[in-house]
Amino acid sequence: MAKAGKPPILTLTPEQESQAADKIKRFMHDRFDLDLGSFEALEVLELFTREMAPHYYNRAIFDVQAHLSERFESIESDLWALEKN
Numbered sequence: 001m002a003k004a005g006k007p008p009i010l011t012l013t014p015e016q017e018s019q020a021a022d023k024i025k026r027f028m029h030d031r032f033d034l035d036l037g038s039f040e041a042l043e044v045l046e047l048f049t050r051e052m053a054p055h056y057y058n059r060a061i062f063d064v065q066a067h068l069s070e071r072f073e074s075i076e077s078d079l080w081a082l083e084k085n
Helices: 014-032 038-084
Strands: none
Touching: 014 038
């Protein structure tokens, strides 16, 4: 399903892709009474993978960096206190 343009930030195994497409089909049917075929569901999945996933990925990286920075500061502070004693 890959199209020209920017590469996806993540890739799914065929099994994960199939499960995600099934979830999209189920959601669209339950929420909007739309019956999508596999092709349409995979197109929606590709849109999210290429256009929206990078935002979530980057946010997750930012959050992890902030958390690790806080932890390292705490460890440095603890080490400094131990050295002082």
